[in-house]
Amino acid sequence: MSENVPEDCLFCRIVAGTIPADVVAESEHSLAFRDLDPQAPTHVLVVPRRHVPDLAALATASPGELADTVGLAAAVAGQEHLPGYRIVANTGAAAQQSVFHAHLHLLGGRELRWPPG
Numbered sequence: 001m002s003e004n005v006p007e008d009c010l011f012c013r014i015v016a017g018t019i020p021a022d023v024v025a026e027s028e029h030s031l032a033f034r035d036l037d038p039q040a041p042t043h044v045l046v047v048p049r050r051h052v053p054d055l056a057a058l059a060t061a062s063p064g065e066l067a068d069t070v071g072l073a074a075a076v077a078g079q080e081h082l083p084g085y086r087i088v089a090n091t092g093a094a095a096q097q098s099v100f101h102a103h104l105h106l107l108g109g110r111e112l113r114w115p116p117g
């Protein structure tokens with residue numbers, strides 16, 4: 001973890017291993033673990049190890065780490081044998097972001113309708 005990590009950041013604590021999570025995959029810069037409140041048979045959160053508030057901030061801070069996070073999501077989709085999947089990044093409270101550490105939701109394993117709610 002970097003020195004500017006907020007002590008109360010839930011996902012920083014999961015990355016650090018001080019809060020348990022069902023980890024399904026990891027890479028140099030990212031960690032993937034199952035969502036506590038799954039919205040699909042596969043619902044995995046993929047987070048950068050670096051603390052940034054959202055995905056756009058990660059793109060600004062490190063395009064390479066953003067690529068690592070997206071790549072890990074795709075690897076998990078393969079691991080779970082998903083024929084198709086959806087990646088969602090709620091950004092801002094108005095879009096239902098509740099944890100302000102960048103993360104992707106990887107959703108699959110059921111029919112995913114469009115438009116989303």
Ligand code: DGP
Nearest residue numbers: 021033034035036037090096097098099
């Ligand atoms: P968002 O609302 O986009 O910020 O997504 C946050 C997600 O984090 C939400 O789907 C529920 C999940 N979540 C909240 N607390 C925990 C936790 O302690 N462990 C895990 N695995 N997931 C959590």
